[in-house]
Every structure is written in structure tokens, then in C-alpha cells.
Amino acid sequence: MASVYPKIKNRGFVYHLHPPLVPQNVLKFTHTWGLGGSALVLVLMQIISGILLLFAYSPTPEAAYPSIVALQQEMLFGKLIRNLHHWGANFLVFVVFFHMLRVFFTGAYNSRRKVNWWIGLGLFLCVLISNFTGYLLPLDQLSFWAITICTAMFEYIPLIGTMIQKIIIGGTEIGKATLSNFFAIHVALVPMCLAILMPFHFWQIRKAKGVINPSSAEGKIHKVSSVPQLVTREAAMALVMIAALFLFSVLFDAPLADKANPGLSPNPTKAPWYFSGLQELLQHFHPLVAVFVIPFFTVSCLICLPYLKFEKADGGIWFLSENGRRMGIMSAITALVIAPVMIVLSEYVINISKIVPGVPPVVINGVIPAVLTVVFLFGFYQVMKQKFAATAEEGVQAVFIFLLVCFVVLTITGVWFRGPGMELVWLWD
Amino acid sequence: MMMTKDQKEKSAQPVEGRRSFLKKLWIGLGIVALAEMLGVIAAYLWPKKQKADAETPGKIITAGAAEKFEKDSVTAFRRGQFYLICLDDGGFMALSRKCTHLGCTVPWVASEKKFICPCHSSVFDISGAVVKSPAPRPLDMFAVMIENGIVKVDTGKKTKRSGFDPSQVVYL
Numbered sequence: 356m357a358s359v360y361p362k363i364k365n366r367g368f369v370y371h372l373h374p375p376l377v378p379q380n381v382l383k384f385t386h387t388w389g390l391g392g393s394a395l396v397l398v399l400m401q402i403i404s405g406i407l408l409l410f411a412y413s414p415t416p417e418a419a420y421p422s423i424v425a426l427q428q429e430m431l432f433g434k435l436i437r438n439l440h441h442w443g444a445n446f447l448v449f450v451v452f453f454h455m456l457r458v459f460f461t462g463a464y465n466s467r468r469k470v471n472w473w474i475g476l477g478l479f480l481c482v483l484i485s486n487f488t489g490y491l492l493p494l495d496q497l498s499f500w501a502i503t504i505c506t507a508m509f510e511y512i513p514l515i516g517t518m519i520q521k522i523i524i525g526g527t528e529i530g531k532a533t534l535s536n537f538f539a540i541h542v543a544l545v546p547m548c549l550a551i552l553m554p555f556h557f558w559q560i561r562k563a564k565g566v567i568n569p570s571s572a573e574g575k576i577h578k579v580s581s582v583p584q585l586v587t588r589e590a591a592m593a594l595v596m597i598a599a600l601f602l603f604s605v606l607f608d609a610p611l612a613d614k615a616n617p618g619l620s621p622n623p624t625k626a627p628w629y630f631s632g633l634q635e636l637l638q639h640f641h642p643l644v645a646v647f648v649i650p651f652f653t654v655s656c657l658i659c660l661p662y663l664k665f666e667k668a669d670g671g672i673w674f675l676s677e678n679g680r681r682m683g684i685m686s687a688i689t690a691l692v693i694a695p696v697m698i699v700l701s702e703y704v705i706n707i708s709k710i711v712p713g714v715p716p717v718v719i720n721g722v723i724p725a726v727l728t729v730v731f732l733f734g735f736y737q738v739m740k741q742k743f744a745a746t747a748e749e750g751v752q753a754v755f756i757f758l759l760v761c762f763v764v765l766t767i768t769g770v771w772f773r774g775p776g777m778e779l780v781w782l783w784d
Numbered sequence: 785m786m787m788t789k790d791q792k793e794k795s796a797q798p799v800e801g802r803r804s805f806l807k808k809l810w811i812g813l814g815i816v817a818l819a820e821m822l823g824v825i826a827a828y829l830w831p832k833k834q835k836a837d838a839e840t841p842g843k844i845i846t847a848g849a850a851e852k853f854e855k856d857s858v859t860a861f862r863r864g865q866f867y868l869i870c871l872d873d874g875g876f877m878a879l880s881r882k883c884t885h886l887g888c889t890v891p892w893v894a895s896e897k898k899f900i901c902p903c904h905s906s907v908f909d910i911s912g913a914v915v916k917s918p919a920p921r922p923l924d925m926f927a928v929m930i931e932n933g934i935v936k937v938d939t940g941k942k943t944k945r946s947g948f949d950p951s952q953v954v955y956l
Contacts, residue, residue: 500888500903504886504887504888507887522831524831525829526831526832619889619891620888620891620901622902623902637885637886637904638904641918641920716917775902777905778905
């Protein structure tokens with residue numbers, strides 16, 4: 356009697372991870388873009404390069420910077436290992452972000468996948484914390500001041516902000532205690548959380564019967580054997596990812612500025628690129644809104660996402676429908692026009708304090724712009740929904756795309772269009 | 785038959801009650817243990833007070849003779865991380881060098897007679913008051929004392945303020 360299981364050595368281990376048979380249509384590259392697998396590959400590479408760096412790094416304020424300089428100049432392949440870890444971390448933020456977008460736009464967060472959506476958010480948080488804590492470790496001018504401004508943001512969280520800030524920094528100034536805290540979080544706490552959450556994440560995919568597949572396709576789908584059909588595709592993606600990271604690390608060096616000097620802020624001082632959208636918000640909104648209200652609102656929305664009661668709950672189709680796709684393009688174009696215009700207006704033209712003097716800045720730069728934004732978003736939702744005769748699901752997606760593109764515009768502005776004194780400059784100036 | 789069933793249920797009730805009570809007790813104890821653990825971790829991680837504070841309550845830095853400072857001048861003190869301001873009317877103020885926006889070190893730009901933060905371009909005047917946001921409040925102050933013509937600054941305690949007030953200036 357012929358078995359459906361192909362005869363392959365050690366297939367037992369593969370079948371712990373994958374079912375023996377998978378639907379053929381989910382193997383298509385554009386169904387998942389191989390993002391989850393890429394994230395796993397990058398995490399494993401971070402662990403290897405991170406362990407190698409641990410042999411060279413000294414986590415004390417006096418020795419940290421010299422140990423990185425020695426690593427780069429004296430140790431064979433030292434620079435390459437640091438480049439791999441640095442760019443790998445940046446790749447990882449990119450990949451997990453796009454992985455989350457893929458899950459969102461294929462609607463793979465409902466019912467059976469609810470818990471996995473939350474685990475994914477937890478993993479994303481782990482990646483961000485890991486990047487953020489790792490950023491300080493070289494203790495050069497770049498990292499010292501980026502961490503200074505990022506930790507100062509905590510002060511604007513009402514009630515508990517100062518307390519959180521004090522615990523993270525381990526006092527009032529960035530110093531020995533801060534480095535110890537960040538080092539412990541970076542090399543022990545976050546890896547431990549990843550080690551717990553990642554297998555949980557993968558197991559949940561198995562529990563939900565694999566990656567999302569449109570219910571309309573169920574039954575008609577031709578199933579193929581996961582060995583070798585799925586496994587070879589995964590191996591190819593992993594090898595491409597590893598090759599890309601190596602190539603990037605050979606071509607580009609991880610930045611290392613002068614030794615940290617607490618008396619001299621460089622001009623301009625920028626947050627790491629994944630927080631530069633947040634820093635750009637700070638240019639336009641009162642800190643209370645920029646670093647508390649907006650992030651809190653965003654995270655709450657992401658957590659509550661699986662609870663939205665949608666009219667139709669079919670996942671697995673990119674952007675829900677043809678209509679959803681058209682609305683998405685429309686939203687993206689709107690955001691591409693509105694966001695840069697608003698940045699320039701808020702920078703040079705709008706000055707509410709001149710129109711209504713004597714009102715506290717928290718109202719002028721915080722409450723008023725925040726309320727206007729909410730009113731605009733609500734209006735945008737209603738207009739889009741009516742114009743395209745859309746479902747609530749498609750409307751929510753349109754608003755999400757609008758906000759997403761705004762965030763990308765803010766991030767790009769922060770990274771490339773801010774010069775000395777954080778003035779707006781052209782990229783080529 | 786019905787009687788026996790009822791009796792059985794009755795006799796079962798105390799057991800059920802005891803079970804659910806014990807279950808709740810275990811859960812309660814578990815929560816208490818977890819809270820204790822979190823408390824211990826929080827206490828362990830809570831930053832220690834700086835030793836210098838315990839030895840000399842309020843780190844007092846002697847800036848120098850009052851006559852030494854020109855009117856309308858700003859002198860940086862690296863050790864205490866503050867600026868000693870001598871206003872044009874001869875009054876003294878000590879301002880923290882930390883920007884109130886996001887904690888960057890604000891340099892005094894002598895050519896413009898302003899503090900200009902390099903991080904997010906907040907601007908403060910010589911008294912530390914905000915000229916240009918995003919900084920939400922003036923530069924924080926340290927207490928200035930003038931004893932026998934010698935200016936001293938207490939860097940132990942920072943004072944936050946919402947605006948400039950003549951009472952913040954110390955005169956000889």
C-alpha cells in the first residue's frame with residue numbers, strides 16, 4: 356500500500372513543524388512573501404552573531420566603546436560580525452513589520468488566529484525592545500543621544516511615566532546602571548521571551564490548520580506533499596535572506612560615531628529610524644499626544660482588531676476584495692498628498708498660538724490637532740464607505756492604509772529630510 | 785429513587801463547596817505569591833539613591849565671586865551640569881543644561897544670545913524662558929545662594945517652573 360508520506364530521512368522532525376500535506380495554492384510566493392520564515396532565519400542569525408559579539412563586548416561605561424573599537428580594528432572578521440548583527444537587526448524590524456502587514460491585509464487575525472495575532476504583537480514588541488536596547492550598547496555619540504531622547508519621551512506618559520523612566524535608566528542620568536539594564540534586557544530577557552513566544556507562534560499556525568486560505572477555495576484545493584514542495588521553498592527563501600544579509604554587511608559598515616559625550620548633543624540628534632516617525636510626530640504635536648495618546652491608541656487598536664465584527668469574515672484574499680484594493684490605492688494616494696502638505700504647513704504656516712494667544716501649549720499643540728485629526732479620520736471613513744459602497748471591513752482597511760502611509764511619510768521625513776536643528780531640508784542638500 | 789438522587793446531590797454539595805473554596809484559595813495564594821515576586825523584582829530594580837546625596841545633602845558648587853561675572857553673561861559649569869546666568873540687571877540664575885523637551889544638552893549660542901537645542905530646535909532666552917517650542921516649559925532651575933559675595937549653586941534639587949518670574953532671580 357503506497358503511503359502519502361514521502362520516504363525521506365529524518366522526516367519525523369519536519370513533520371513536527373509542518374503537516375504532511377499542504378494546499379498547493381498557499382505555496383505561491385505572493386501568498387505570504389516568505390516573511391514569517393525570513394523572520395525566523397534572521398532571529399537565528401541574530402542569536403549566532405550576538406553570541407559571537409558577547410565574547411568581545413564589555414558592558415561598562417568605560418570599556419564599552421573601546422571594546423567595540425577593538426572588535427572592529429583588531430579582531431579578525433570583527434567588523435563583519437558587528438555589521439551582520441547591526442543590519443540583521445534592521446532587516447528584522449523590516450521583515451516583522453511587513454509580516455504584520457501581510458497578516459493584516461490577508462485578514463489572517465480572526466477567530467482561530469486571534470491568539471496568534473496577539474502573540475505576533477508580543478513578538479513585534481520583543482523585536483523593537485531588542486533593537487532599542489541594543490542601540491545603546493556601543494555607547495557612541497549616536498547611541499547615547501538617541502537613547503537620551505527616546506527615554507526622555509517616557510516623561511510625557513501621565514502618572515507612571517517618570518517612574519518607568521527612572522527604572523529603565525536606573526537613576527536620572529544615562530550611565531552605568533542604564534548600560535547594565537539595557538545589556539541584561541538585550542542579552543537575556545528578550546531572547547528568553549522570544550524563545551517562549553516563537554514556538555507558541557508556530558504551534559498556533561498548526562492549530563489554525565496552516566497559513567490562511569480562502570474558504571471559497573476549500574475542498575477544491577489540490578494538496579501536495581510538504582516534503583519536498585514546502586521545505587525546498589523555505590530553504591530557498593532562507594538562503595536568499597542569508598545571502599542578502601551577508602552581501603549588505605560586506606558592502607555597508609554599521610555606523611560608529613565618537614565616544615559618547617554627555618556634554619555635547621550632536622546636531623541633529625535623531626532616534627533610530629524605526630522611531631523616527633514618532634520623533635517626527637513630536638515636531639508637530641505636543642509630546643503628550645505624540646508619545647502617549649497616538650501610540651496608546653495605535654496599540655489599543657491593534658490589540659482589539661480581532662474583536663471587530665465584520666460583515667464577511669473570509670480571510671486569505673489580499674485586501675479583502677477588488678473594491679478593497681481600489682479603496683486602498685485611493686487612501687494611499689490621499690495620504691501621500693495630505694501628509695507632506697501637513698508637515699510643511701505645520702512647519703512654516705500654521706501657528707495657532709498666534710491666533711488664540713494665552714492658551715496653554717497642551718491645548719494648542721495637543722488637544723486641538725488631535726481632535727481635528729480624529730474628526731478628519733471619521734469623515735474620511737464615511738466618505739470612502741459611501742463613495743465605494745463598501746463594507747465596514749473595507750472602510751476600516753482604507754483608514755488603516757491612510758494612517759500607515761502617513762506613518763511611512765513621517766518616518767521618511769524624519770530620516771532623510773531633517774537636517775541641522777531638525778529643520779526641513781532637501782535630501783540632496 | 786427520586787429521594788436517593790436528591791440525597792446524593794445534597795451530600796455532594798458540601799464536597800463541591802469545599803472543592804471550589806480550596807480552588808479559590810489556591811488561586812488567591814498564587815496571585816499573592818506572584819504579587820510578592822513582582823514586588824521583590826521592582827524593589828531590586830529600583831534605582832539606588834546617589835551616594836553623593838547621602839554624604840552631602842544637596843551638592844553645593846561654589847561658582848566664584850559675584851563681581852567676577854559680567855552682566856548679561858552665561859557661564860557653563862560642566863561639573864554641576866548647569867549654566868550660571870548673570871542678567872543685565874546683575875541678578876543671578878542657575879539653569880539646568882538639559883532641554884525640557886527630550887533631555888538633550890542645550891548649548892548657549894553667544895552670537896544669538898539664546899539657548900538653542902540641537903535636537904529639536906527649541907529656543908530659550910537668557911532667563912531660560914521658551915522662545916520657540918517644542919519645549920513645553922522653561923529650562924529647570926537650581927537654587928542660587930550668594931554668601932559674602934560668593935555665588936553658590938545647589939545642584940541637589942532641580943525646580944520645574946511654568947514661566948519666568950522675577951522672584952526666580954537672586955540679587956547680591
